[in-house]
Amino acid sequence: MLDLSRVLAGPYCGMMLGDAGADVIKVEPPGGDDTRQWGPPYIAGESAYYLASNRNKRSVVLDLSRPEGRDALLKLAEQADVLIENFKFETMERWGLGYEAVLKTRNPRLVYCNISGFGRTGPYARLPGYDFVAQAMGGLMAITGEPDGPPTKVGVAISDLTTAMMAAFGIVAALHHRGETGEGQRVDVSLLETQVSWLANVASSYLVSGQVPRRPGNAHAAIVPYQVVAARDQELVLAVGNDLQFRKFCELIGRPELSVDPRFATNSDRVENREALLGLLAPILKTRDAGEWVAMLWERGIPAGPINTLDQVFADPQVLHREMLQEISHPTAGLLRQVGIPIKFGSTPGAIRRHPPLLGEHTEAVLGELGYSPETISRLIGTPGPAPR
Numbered sequence: 080m081l082d083l084s085r086v087l088a089g090p091y092c093g094m095m096l097g098d099a100g101a102d103v104i105k106v107e108p109p110g111g112d113d114t115r116q117w118g119p120p121y122i123a124g125e126s127a128y129y130l131a132s133n134r135n136k137r138s139v140v141l142d143l144s145r146p147e148g149r150d151a152l153l154k155l156a157e158q159a160d161v162l163i164e165n166f167k168f169e170t171m172e173r174w175g176l177g178y179e180a181v182l183k184t185r186n187p188r189l190v191y192c193n194i195s196g197f198g199r200t201g202p203y204a205r206l207p208g209y210d211f212v213a214q215a216m217g218g219l220m221a222i223t224g225e226p227d228g229p230p231t232k233v234g235v236a237i238s239d240l241t242t243a244m245m246a247a248f249g250i251v252a253a254l255h256h257r258g259e260t261g262e263g264q265r266v267d268v269s270l271l272e273t274q275v276s277w278l279a280n281v282a283s284s285y286l287v288s289g290q291v292p293r294r295p296g297n298a299h300a301a302i303v304p305y306q307v308v309a310a311r312d313q314e315l316v317l318a319v320g321n322d323l324q325f326r327k328f329c330e331l332i333g334r335p336e337l338s339v340d341p342r343f344a345t346n347s348d349r350v351e352n353r354e355a356l357l358g359l360l361a362p363i364l365k366t367r368d369a370g371e372w373v374a375m376l377w378e379r380g381i382p383a384g385p386i387n388t389l390d391q392v393f394a395d396p397q398v399l400h401r402e403m404l405q406e407i408s409h410p411t412a413g414l415l416r417q418v419g420i421p422i423k424f425g426s427t428p429g430a431i432r433r434h435p436p437l438l439g440e441h442t443e444a445v446l447g448e449l450g451y452s453p454e455t456i457s458r459l460i461g462t463p464g465p466a467p468r
Contacts, residue, residue, distance in 0.1 A: 080104065081155055082136060083164040085112045087210065087236050088270065089194045090132040091243035093163055096250065097135030098420045098429040104445055105136040106152065108143070111438040123411035130435045134407070134417060138436035139445045140460065143174055147459055152176065154449050157186050161250055165194040168205045178265055189263040190253040192246050198269040208270050210236035217274025222281055225296040242273040303349040303356060307386070310369035318382040322346060327379050332363050409434040
């Protein structure tokens with residue numbers, strides 16, 4: 080599999096497939112992936128941002144602005160099952176590496192995935208796009224934040240990450256189709272379409288009602304009580320998702336009569352009378368610490384949880400038990416800590432087999448596998464031009 084992408088959505092997609100066992104060759108320009116310079120923090124010269132999405136890959140430096148670099152990529156593409164790229168509109172075509180005109184002819188079985196801000200067609204096709212822009216244009220920021228506050232982006236590049244997942248899903252589906260027909264195809268994925276698609280129930284509510292939703296803050300527009308609440312020492316998340324859980328919750332707090340109060344008996348009633356209910360619950364919840372409430376709620380099967388900082392996340396016993404914190408040896412950084420693999424396969428478990436590669440770390444080995452002589456490889460490596468963008 081060839082990963083020509085940079086920044087986050089494409090590299091994260093490539094990493095997901097690498098975690099699942101794919102042999103991923105990361106093709107970088109002479110200057111490297113943009114995120115190699117996105118810091119601090121750095122460790123042994125490698126940025127934390129780059130390290131987050133590039134393990135289980137081999138790095139090859141090819142200058143695609145030069146004929147010899149393009150020739151090497153064509154040889155790699157002729158043998159590849161998958162190619163991912165997120166260059167600007169028609170960059171691959173300008174290099175003579177377009178899917179329909181060239182790569183599909185050279186390798187009809189190739190699954191070619193292009194990731195962009197807005198898709199390959201339509202009035203925005205030529206515009207560049209980053210996650211922040213997709214969150215804004217795709218409706219997410221308008222529904223994120225406190226009701227009386229400004230539109231707010233999510234704390235991680237969520238449009239990039241979910242686009243990576245959509246791309247991985249599309250690639251696997253295309254490979255399944257190829258297994259039945261022998262034919263590869265293009266997979267066209269964009270940040271904007273992904274963002275719009277996972278508005279999910281919020282989009283559906285708007286399409287059904289015609290009402291533009293307001294920002295709900297840390298509450299839920301259609302479930303009560305389902306929000307951040309204040310305990311005696313700090314806040315926690317309380318997520319009472321149905322009427323049975325609400326009855327259990329009322330018994331726990333010593334107010335069983337609330338579950339039969341006509342204002343609160345059903346979730347629809349509670350949504351209608353949200354402020355009245357929360358006003359009754361607030362003083363009760365402040366009688367105990369958050370940890371006490373969480374333990375008591377868990378004991379009764381009522382969803383709740385602490386609001387963990389990242390040091391608490393990576394010390395959490397469930398996170399550790401599920402191997403979501405792993406360590407791997409790195410040639411310059413020593414022992415490198417990485418977020419683990421979230422999908423647990425019964426028969427084909429994923430694994431972190433390779434550290435995030437140094438820039439061009441595997442160029443000689445990979446080009447050697449293509450049959451290039453040491454002299455030709457030296458010539459290719461030694462003639463860098465301007466990094467393509």
